[in-house]
Amino acid sequence: MSRWLFLIFACSPLPASLSLYNDSPFPLKVRVIGANGAFIGEEEIAAHGGHIYMEDQIGTSDPIGEGEDPSDFQNYQYSMTPYQVFWYCPEGTLYSSCLDAAAGATVTANTCEGTYGCKPPYSE
Numbered sequence: 001m002s003r004w005l006f007l008i009f010a011c012s013p014l015p016a017s018l019s020l021y022n023d024s025p026f027p028l029k030v031r032v033i034g035a036n037g038a039f040i041g042e043e044e045i046a047a048h049g050g051h052i053y054m055e056d057q058i059g060t061s062d063p064i065g066e067g068e069d070p071s072d073f074q075n076y077q078y079s080m081t082p083y084q085v086f087w088y089c090p091e092g093t094l095y096s097s098c099l100d101a102a103a104g105a106t107v108t109a110n111t112c113e114g115t116y117g118c119k120p121p122y123s124e
Contacts (some may be wrong), residue, residue: 003050010082015118016083016102016104017053017103017104018053018054018104018105018107019107020032020043020045020052020054020107021050021051021106021107021108021112022046022047022048022050022087022108023031023108023109024047024087024095024110025046025047025048026095026118027047027050028044028090028095028109029044029087029090030042030052030086030087030109031086031088032054032084032085033084033086034080034081034083034087035043035080035083035084037079037080038056038080043058050061073113080094081103082100083098083102084097084100085098085107086099087109087114090121091119092115093118093119094114095109095115096114096116097112097114098112
């Protein structure tokens, strides 16, 4: 009996999550893609410690931000790990990327590989 319970639990699809932390001096947009190419989510995160929690299945946490309609978020059926995490500068250039983020990981902008720089804002 205990073997069957283990197999059922081990094979059940469970939500997988990432904790995303912007430790850069720039406001960044983060985009998360599943290993199979499924779009998981995208969010802007403030500079110097902005933090969000993102998961690929609707659960008790906030999957993609307040005010989103959960019926629009259906990628949990297709997503796979490891995740690919891309950090983008405000002007759209790539700041850094992690191509093998494990489920449950905390991913920071400065621990991923990249250029670690954005263009300064234009001022007159």
